[in-house]
Amino acid sequence: MWTFIHKLGSPKHCYRIAGYFIPYLGTISIVCFIYGLVGGLILAPADYQQGDGFRIIYVHVPSAFLSLSVYMVMALSATVSLIWRIKMADVITKVSAPLGATFTFLALVTGSLWGKPMWGTYWVWDARLTSELILLFLYVGYMALESALEDRHMAARASNILVLVGVVNIPIIHYSVVWWNTLHQGASISLLNKPTIAPSMLYPLLAMLVAFMAFFFAVMLMRARCEILLREQKSNWVKELVQTT
C-alpha cells in the first residue's frame, strides 16, 4: 500500500494511472447517463403535484450534489498536499476547481428554471439556492487567488489554505442561510425537498448521480494529465512522450 502512495508522488506514474482509468470512467458515465436520461424523461411517471416539471431534478440534484462533493475532493487533496507535501495533490485541487464551479453554475440555473413553474419567479432566495450561490463565490475566489499568484508553489499552498478555510466555513454558511431563510419566509416547504420518490423515479436519479460522478473524475483526470505535462515539460519522460505521439 505504501509503495502505491509513494508512486502517486511521481508525476510520470500519476500520468500513466490517470490514463488507465479515464476510458473506464468515461464508459461508466456514458452508460449511466443514457439510462438516467431514458429512465428520467420517459419511463418515470409524472409527479402528481409538479407534473413533468419535476424531471428537472434528474439534472439539478446531481449537479447540486457534485458542486459540494467536488469542493470536498479539493479540500481532501489540499490537506494531503499541505500535510504530506505530495505535489500531485496540488494538480488535483487546481484542475477540480473549474469543474466544481461549472456544476455549481448548473445547479443554480437548473434550480432557478425549476423554480419558475413552481414559484412563478426565476430567482427565489431559497436556503439551498442561496448557499449554492455562496459556494459559487468560494469557487471563484479560489480560482482568482490561484491565478493571481505567479509562483506555482506559492499559488498552490496559498490556495490550499483558502480551500481549508472555505471548507470550515461551508457548514456555518449553510446553516446560517437556512436559519435566515426560516426567519424571513417561515417554514414554507423548501423548493428542493424531493417529492415522495417512487422506485421507478429513484433509480434514474441514482444513475444520473453515478454518471455525473464518473464524468467529474474522468474529466478531472484528463485535465490533470494536461497539467502534469505542462509542469514536467523539462523531464525526459515528457520529451519521449512528445516524440512518440
Next chain:
Amino acid sequence: MNGQNNINTEVAPLLNAQNLLCERGERVLFANLSLSLYAHQALHVRGVNGSGKTSLLRILCGLLPAVEGEIYWCGRDVRHCQHEYRAQLAYVGHKSGIKAELTAQENLRTAQMLLAHAPACSPTDALDRLGLANVINLPCGLLSAGQQQRVALARLLVSGARVWILDEPFTALDQNIVALVSALIVEHVQAGGAVMLTSHQVVALPGIELNYFTLN
C-alpha cells in the same frame, strides 16, 4: 586571539545544509548544494547576479522552504529545534526591516523583544557603536539609506544572535562605515559567533581569515 581564528571542525557546525535544491519559477537555481558554517568562521558567498545567492541565504534562515534538502542547527534538524535556531540567528536582507515612522530606538526595541535570546546590548549602545548617536530620536524615514542600513545592522548587536546572515550589508555605506561594520563582524566572529555574507565589494576583515563559497 591570534590572527588566524581556530575553526575546530570536530564540533558540529553551527549551521549545516545538505543537498539543497532551489527553484525559481521553472528555473533550477542550484541543486544538491551542501554548506556548513562553523563557530569563529566568516563565510563570503560569491556568485554572479541571479545565481541564487539571496535565495540561498533566505533558505538558510528559514524564510524560503527549499524544494529538497535538509538544514541542521548544531547537528540537530532545524524542524526539531525551531526555537533555538531562530533565537540564535539574525538576518539582514535587502529590505532593511525598519519602520520609517518610528525612531531608530523604537525600531530596535521591537527587534530586541522579538528575539527570545538574552539581548546583548541596549539599543542606545548598539546605535553608538554604529556612529548613529546623533540621530537616535529622528524618525528613520528622515535618515539616509546608509544610516537606515546601519540601523538594520544595529539590530544584529541588539539581538545577540550567534549567527549573522547578511545580504549585501555594505551597500550604500561609505568607506569608514564599511571599516566600522567590518570591525564589528571581526569582533563577533572572534567572540565565537559566525557570519555569512554576500557582497559585490571586496570584503576586508582584518584579523580573521575569510572563507569563500562560490555559487555558479
Next chain:
Amino acid sequence: MVEASHKLYVKKAVPASAWRACLQVLRRDLLLSLRRRSEFSNPLFFYVIVVSLFPLAISPAPKTLQMIAPGVIWVAALLATLLALEHLFRSDYDDGSLEQLVLSPHPLAALVFAKVVAHWLVTGLPLLLLTPMLAMFLHLSAQQTSILLLTLFLGTPTLSLLGAVGAALTVGLRNRGLLLALLILPLYIPVLIFAVASVVNAGVGVVVTGQLAVLGALCVLALCLTPVTTAAALKVTLT
C-alpha cells in the same frame, strides 16, 4: 577606527518572553497608527459617508430608514473593515519588518494575533464609537442601538480576524484590493446574517439572546482558528 576593546556583550537582560514580545508588537503598531492617522481615519469616513448615502438614495422617511438601518450600518461596517485590512500587513511587507516577525522565535500566531488586536483597536473600536451617531441618523430606537452596539462589539473582531487570513493570503500581490474582498466577503455572511437579525428582532421586541450567542460563538471560533491560519498563510506568501 572605533577601538574594539569595549566589550560587546554588556549586560544580560532577561530574555523577552512571547507575551512581552506580543505586547511590544501591539504597542509598536498602535504607535505606528497614531503617526499614520490617514490609514485608519479613511475607513471611518468611508463608513459615515456610505451610511449617509442611503437616506438620500432610498427615502428620508423615518419608518423606512428604521427598517433598513441595521442592514445598512452592518454592510457599511463590513466594507469599512475590508478597506482597513489593506494596511494590516502591507506596510510591514514593503519595508521588510514582516520578515523579521516571521523569523522571530516566538510563535508567529501570537505575534499575528497582536497585530490583529492592534488593527481592531484602530478600526473596529472607532466604528463602534461612531455607530450611535449613525443610528441617530437612521432613527433607530435606543433599545435597537444598544443591541446594534453589542453585535458590532462581538462582530467586528470576527471580521478583523477572518480578514487577516485574506490579507495574509494576498499580501504579496499587486492588485489585491478586489481579490481580498472576493475571498473574504463570502466568509463574512454568517456574521452579517446573525448580527442584522438580532438588531431587527430587538426592534420587534423578540428575545435576541440566541442570535447573540451564535455571534459570540463565531467570534470565539475565529479567535481560536484564524491566528494559526494567518501565520501559515504568511509563511507561504512571504517566500
Next chain:
Amino acid sequence: MTLQHFFSMGGYARYVWPCYGLVIGLLLVNWWLPLRRKRYIIKMLARRMAYLDKEALAKERQGE
C-alpha cells in the same frame, strides 16, 4: 407516452428542455476542452523541442 406529449413535457417544455440542453451542452464542452488542450500542449512541446534541438545543433557547428 405519445411522442407529442414527450416533447411538450406536459406543458413544462419551456423549462425542462433548456435545462437538459444546457447541462448536456456544458458537460460536452467540459469533456472536449481538455482533449483539445492536450493536443495543443503536445504540439507546442514538440515545436519547442525541435527549436531547442536546432539551436543545440547550431551551437555545435559553431563549436567546430
